[in-house]
Amino acid sequence: MIDHVAMEAADTAQISALGFPKGDPEAPLVELGLGAVDISKPVIMCVGHNVIPTSGIVDYVTANNLTGKVEVVGLCCTAQDTTRYAPRIAKVVGPISWQLRFIRTGVPDVIVVDEQCVRTNLKEEAARIGAAIIASSDKGCQGFPNLTDKGADEIVNLLTGSKIPGALVLESGKIGEVSVKAAMKLAPQRLEFKKLPSIEWLNSQASRCKQCRDCERACPNSLPIAEAIKAIQQGVVEKLSNLYDACVSCGRCESACPQDLPIVSMMNKAAERRIKEEKFTLRTGRGPIRDTEIRKVGRDIVLGTIPGVVAFVGCANYSDGGKQLVEMAEEFIKRRFIVVASGCAAMTIGMYRNSEGKTLYEEYPGDFDAGCLLNVGSCVSNAHITGAAIKIASIFAKRKLAANYAEIADYILNRVGAVGIAWGAMSQKAAAIASGCWRLGIPVVVGPHGAKYRRMLLGRKERDEDWEVYDARSGKKMYVGPVPEHIFYAAESKQEAIVTAAKLCLRANDTAQGRAIKLTHYIDLYRRYYGTLPDDLHLLVRAESDVPITMKDEVLELLKGREWTDKAIPDPTLLSEQVRGVEK
Amino acid sequence: MAEPWQRAETPGPVKAILVNSHETAADLLGKFRHPVVAISSQILEPHVVEVVEQVEKVCRAVNACIASSSSSILERLRGEGLNVKPFALLELADRLRDPSWMGLDGEGQHDLAILLGFHYYYSWLILSGLKSFAHGHLKTFSLDPYYQPNASYSLQNFVVKERWVSFMKDVAKSLESKKKEHT
Numbered sequence: 001m002i003d004h005v006a007m008e009a010a011d012t013a014q015i016s017a018l019g020f021p022k023g024d025p026e027a028p029l030v031e032l033g034l035g036a037v038d039i040s041k042p043v044i045m046c047v048g049h050n051v052i053p054t055s056g057i058v059d060y061v062t063a064n065n066l067t068g069k070v071e072v073v074g075l076c077c078t079a080q081d082t083t084r085y086a087p088r089i090a091k092v093v094g095p096i097s098w099q100l101r102f103i104r105t106g107v108p109d110v111i112v113v114d115e116q117c118v119r120t121n122l123k124e125e126a127a128r129i130g131a132a133i134i135a136s137s138d139k140g141c142q143g144f145p146n147l148t149d150k151g152a153d154e155i156v157n158l159l160t161g162s163k164i165p166g167a168l169v170l171e172s173g174k175i176g177e178v179s180v181k182a183a184m185k186l187a188p189q190r191l192e193f194k195k196l197p198s199i200e201w202l203n204s205q206a207s208r209c210k211q212c213r214d215c216e217r218a219c220p221n222s223l224p225i226a227e228a229i230k231a232i233q234q235g236v237v238e239k240l241s242n243l244y245d246a247c248v249s250c251g252r253c254e255s256a257c258p259q260d261l262p263i264v265s266m267m268n269k270a271a272e273r274r275i276k277e278e279k280f281t282l283r284t285g286r287g288p289i290r291d292t293e294i295r296k297v298g299r300d301i302v303l304g305t306i307p308g309v310v311a312f313v314g315c316a317n318y319s320d321g322g323k324q325l326v327e328m329a330e331e332f333i334k335r336r337f338i339v340v341a342s343g344c345a346a347m348t349i350g351m352y353r354n355s356e357g358k359t360l361y362e363e364y365p366g367d368f369d370a371g372c373l374l375n376v377g378s379c380v381s382n383a384h385i386t387g388a389a390i391k392i393a394s395i396f397a398k399r400k401l402a403a404n405y406a407e408i409a410d411y412i413l414n415r416v417g418a419v420g421i422a423w424g425a426m427s428q429k430a431a432a433i434a435s436g437c438w439r440l441g442i443p444v445v446v447g448p449h450g451a452k453y454r455r456m457l458l459g460r461k462e463r464d465e466d467w468e469v470y471d472a473r474s475g476k477k478m479y480v481g482p483v484p485e486h487i488f489y490a491a492e493s494k495q496e497a498i499v500t501a502a503k504l505c506l507r508a509n510d511t512a513q514g515r516a517i518k519l520t521h522y523i524d525l526y527r528r529y530y531g532t533l534p535d536d537l538h539l540l541v542r543a544e545s546d547v548p549i550t551m552k553d554e555v556l557e558l559l560k561g562r563e564w565t566d567k568a569i570p571d572p573t574l575l576s577e578q579v580r581g582v583e584k
Numbered sequence: 585m586a587e588p589w590q591r592a593e594t595p596g597p598v599k600a601i602l603v604n605s606h607e608t609a610a611d612l613l614g615k616f617r618h619p620v621v622a623i624s625s626q627i628l629e630p631h632v633v634e635v636v637e638q639v640e641k642v643c644r645a646v647n648a649c650i651a652s653s654s655s656s657i658l659e660r661l662r663g664e665g666l667n668v669k670p671f672a673l674l675e676l677a678d679r680l681r682d683p684s685w686m687g688l689d690g691e692g693q694h695d696l697a698i699l700l701g702f703h704y705y706y707s708w709l710i711l712s713g714l715k716s717f718a719h720g721h722l723k724t725f726s727l728d729p730y731y732q733p734n735a736s737y738s739l740q741n742f743v744v745k746e747r748w749v750s751f752m753k754d755v756a757k758s759l760e761s762k763k764k765e766h767t
Contacts, residue, residue, distance in 0.1 A: 213743055217591050222704055256591065319703060451674075451709040458678045489674065492624060492706055496653045496672055529655040530670035531662065 048114035056172030095344030285377025298396030304514015308505030314422030413441025471570030
């Protein structure tokens with residue numbers, strides 16, 4: 001909870017100090033992807049989670065009429081926030097895992113790092129391509145000398161004259177001036193770095209592979225790298241190119257290779273065409289959900305007639321590539337859930353085009369409403385997602401906010417059908433964000449790598465005694481079924497995540513109409529992927545009116561076989577102090 | 585000494601018994617009363633697809649309950665007439681910890697969980713959980729082509745996957761002949 005409070009304070013400060021969009025559903029679209037970077041211009045690459053240094057770069061570009069003459073591009077949350085600050089100047093390269101991939105293209109002239117989600121070997125990687133590197137945070141000095149007190153031109157000369165590998169500069173205005181001047185000076189000197197190597201180079205590297213498969217044993221996703229390199233030895237490049245989407249570019253394969261093959265660079269070369277075509281769009285982070293939007297949809301969410309809110313959050317440590325995330329998001333948008341995104345997940349959702357050539361951000365509106373897709377912003381903007389759930393309790397149900405956490409969480413758990421999906425869950429920070437959600441009654445589904453957190457919060461649907469609540473009207477304990485069944489769950493596959501998320505939107509307070517709508521989606525998805533009706537419908541259907549009309553015959557038939565009986569729908573609460581009636 | 589397939593993973597001091605003979609594998613699989621097999625889609629990769637037939641034979645020979653949350657596995661095994669239940673491995677593992685659970689078929693808790701076809705690290709973590717929290721009543725067996733030290737029994741790392749397919753063929757054959765002997 002404290003984490004979410006801190007995130008909200010951080011984003012509120014950014015929004016007000018830097019003039020980010022304030023809950024704007026029509027926040028502008030910005031360019032996204034490696035192919036969106038204009039390599040004919042000096043390129044400044046910014047990585048991390050703190051927008052302040054990058055805002056200094058944008059300010060310098062604007063003040064010196066350099067707009068369009070320098071590329072300011074970002075990765076991870078710094079990119080999200082820079083585009084919120086300057087959508088006409090900044091571009092997004094991609095999520096956290098694009099760092100090594102982008103540097104190996106040789107394109108960045110200057111790399112500016114702040115804090116969090118920064119690769120620990122950027123210093124070595126920058127040196128490899130002759131780029132200058134500027135550390136901008138005392139939390140990540142990279143071992144560079146602190147040159148904050150020196151003049152900007154002096155720092156530029158030191159950086160571009162190969163006298164020092166990098167510099168620590170702790171003043172955003174100076175970072176702006178130094179990085180732009182250094183990039184403009186370095187760009188013409190670095191032209192030979194800015195093109196990918198030849199196909200002959202790729203073949204000669206591949207010919208050194210001994211097929212030991214040590215790369216695969218180091219790969220977190222066990223990608224068939226050795227097989228793909230063997231294919232190059234036989235003249236087929238596509239296999240390595242095809243790994244591009246599923247690779248998280250961690251570079252562990254290179255560390256493991258006894259032949260020192262530069263596998264990430266080889267993959268870049270193999271996927272050269274994909275890289276050039278990697279031009280997409282991201283709707284810039286809109287910030288909070290407005291009260292007026294909550295008033296419009298709060299009732300439908302609580303009653304269940306909007307089947308749920310699904311939030312795609314977190315890092316890009318995907319097990320089978322980011323396309324799965326896009327497919328999941330589109331599935332829920334088309335089913336008229338409210339789909340929210342943030343951080344690197346929001347970027348990934350923009351990195352594919354449909355058959356009409358549109359990204360999901362171009363296709364769907366950015367409102368907080370059914371069938372829409374909204375990007376709230378960087379990781380700190382996750383607080384707006386939990387904030388929306390809190391606002392439903394406050395604005396729609398008039399629950400007091402001050403010193404009332406338990407009641408608000410109880411309200412959300414029993415009434416607000418929201419679920420988070422952190423498909424590329426990775427850092428402890430992401431776990432803290434998830435924890436802030438589930439404590440508030442919002443279940444979180446993580447991808448298979450999320451199992452590495454080693455702590456799941458799972459329910460057992462067959463244990464009736466675990467699914468009782470108080471009826472606030474009478475104080476009587478009543479069975480409501482396993483809703484939501486789990487609070488923290490690591491799904492093994494996309495299919496499992498989709499079915500689970502649809503089910504986790506069920507809530508004890510759903511009206512019959514709302515429950516029927518939610519069950520329609522759950523049953524339909526379950527049947528699509530598992531080929532049968534779910535085996536727990538007798539636990540989820542409370543009355544015949546809950547049964548989706550189009551599935552009535554078969555569901556009632558199934559219920560008959562399970563000795564199912566009608567159950568009353570309470571005014572649900574887990575808190576005895578919320579009971580108003582006499583039987584407390 | 586067998587090593588984990590993914591080198592980043594470091595097991596604890598208690599490691600799986602390495603099973604590198606198909607006869608031993610068949611003997612072990614045949615000695616349990618109430619096994620459950622959890623399967624995912626990696627056994628359907630094109631160059632090892634033949635292994636599915638062997639898995640089907642193993643399931644039949646040991647009369648195992650089968651759980652999967654993979655649509656392609658469900659479709660394939662049902663097509664072969666096997667009774668496979670849609671059940672996620674995480675939910676299954678949570679129940680396997682509980683000695684009083686009545687099992688996938690309602691006939692009582694299982695005494696052996698066989699895993700194959702999952703991401704290496706996902707099996708690793710599930711097996712680690714079962715090793716720590718179900719060790720009194722459950723053994724686990726990884727039939728994937730990688731050494732899984734957190735299982736009770738595991739196959740070796742098969743650098744050449746085709747050798748795993750042929751190993752599984754031998755296991756299935758041994759089990760089938762044992763079954764014939766018993767009947």
